[in-house]
Amino acid sequence: MKMNYSVLMSVYYKENPKWFEESIQSMLNQTIKTNDFVLIEDGPLTPELEKIVKKYEKAYSDIFNVIRLEKNKGLGPALAIGVEACKNEWIARMDSDDYSVPDRVEKQFTIIKENSDIDMVGSWHNEFIDSIDNIKSVKELPKKHDNIVKYSKTRNPFSHPSILFKKSNVLKAGNYRSYHLVEDYDMWIRMIETGTKCYNVQESLLYVRVSKDLYKRRGGWRYLKSILKFKTEQYRKRYFSLKDYVISSTCSIISCLMPSFIRKIIYTKLLRK
Numbered sequence: 001m002k003m004n005y006s007v008l009m010s011v012y013y014k015e016n017p018k019w020f021e022e023s024i025q026s027m028l029n030q031t032i033k034t035n036d037f038v039l040i041e042d043g044p045l046t047p048e049l050e051k052i053v054k055k056y057e058k059a060y061s062d063i064f065n066v067i068r069l070e071k072n073k074g075l076g077p078a079l080a081i082g083v084e085a086c087k088n089e090w091i092a093r094m095d096s097d098d099y100s101v102p103d104r105v106e107k108q109f110t111i112i113k114e115n116s117d118i119d120m121v122g123s124w125h126n127e128f129i130d131s132i133d134n135i136k137s138v139k140e141l142p143k144k145h146d147n148i149v150k151y152s153k154t155r156n157p158f159s160h161p162s163i164l165f166k167k168s169n170v171l172k173a174g175n176y177r178s179y180h181l182v183e184d185y186d187m188w189i190r191m192i193e194t195g196t197k198c199y200n201v202q203e204s205l206l207y208v209r210v211s212k213d214l215y216k217r218r219g220g221w222r223y224l225k226s227i228l229k230f231k232t233e234q235y236r237k238r239y240f241s242l243k244d245y246v247i248s249s250t251c252s253i254i255s256c257l258m259p260s261f262i263r264k265i266i267y268t269k270l271l272r273k
Contacts, residue, residue: 003109005164006036006086010078011096017048019097019209024056026100027092032109034092038065040082043072076183080176086167095161097209098125099132104205108164111199120165120191122158123201125208132207139208141200148198152189153244154251157198160184162206169196180226189239224256 007027011020027034037060039053057064067085069078083091092105108121127137139159142151151157163184170176173190176183192198228249235245 001032001106001109001113003032003090003105004035004088005032005090005092005105005109006038006088006167007034007094008038008040008079008082008086008091009094009096010040010042010075010082011045011049011053012042012072013045013049015045015049015096017046017052020049021052023094023096023098023100024052026098026102027094028060029102030100031103031106034105035063036065036087037063038067038082038085040078041066041068042074042078043069074178074180074183076176076178076186079183083167083170083175089167091165091167091170093161093163093165095208098161099207099209100162101205101207104162105164107201107203107205111201112164115199117197118199119169119196120158120163120198121201122164122198123162123205124203125159125162125206126204127208127210129210135207136210138204140202143200143202145198148200149192152185152192153240154248156182156185156188158184158188158200159206159208161208165191165196169194179230181223182227182230186230189234193239220256224252227252227256 009023009027024037027037037056041053045053053066057066065085067081069081079093092108094100104123108123111121112118122141124138124140126132126135127139128135141157141159142148148157169191170187173187173194173196176187179186188198231240231245231249231252234240235242240248
């Protein structure tokens with residue numbers, strides 16, 4: 001199967017160099033090779049990270065397109081710049097500390113070839129600590145478009161770094177915005193509203209690294225303020241019903257304000273398998 005696609009990744013100075021290189025390599029090792037790897041440096045990097053970037057710039061000078069931002073803008077604005085820079089219609093998102101299985105993109109394009117109306121394909125993911133052999137949980141997500149839309153009324157229906165989507169659909173929806181920790185959820189809903197047809201592969205094509213502070217970051221006042229602003233916006237434009245809004249917002253309030261060790265139990269034991 002021959003399909004052209006761009007890889008879109010953003011990195012900032014706090015990233016672990018080893019994890020960063022493993023993530024890059026997992027996308028270069030895909031069974032369907034990319035011809036356009038767009039890497040956004042979201043502000044100045046550490047010397048260790050910059051050394052890795054320059055290594056791949058030199059080794060893959062024909063496909064690596066590195067965009068260096070003078071200041072850290074945050075994930076949403078950085079990805080928005082990256083989307084504009086991608087030269088292909090299909091874009092494979094990837095985070096700078098995760099790991100894609102070698103046939104991830106091939107399996108996603110297989111779904112697209114079998115379903116010509118699909119504009120965006122995600123997948124389940126495995127959550128791991130330190131090594132991909134140390135899987136702690138699996139995030140399962142709905143398969144077909146109608147179920148994805150229903151799910152999105154209360155929870156994020158996609159694993160962001162697993163996504164393969166059309167550039168034109170992203171731009172039609174208004175591209176990424178600055179929305180603390182929900183820039184992806186915000187994007188999916190706007191894409192659905194503008195006609196994007198979605199699908200999730202029912203297997204884990206991605207390994208997501210679970211850091212020690214993950215559950216801490218998924219709580220607190222800053223995240224709560226951002227998620228409530230986002231959900232209020234969905235209610236005001238009638239994407240969420242009143243019932244959806246109340247249930248979803250109440251769950252967010254409880255989750256954000258509880259101790260992080262309890263939040264971890266809920267995420268790993270109740271919301272994952």
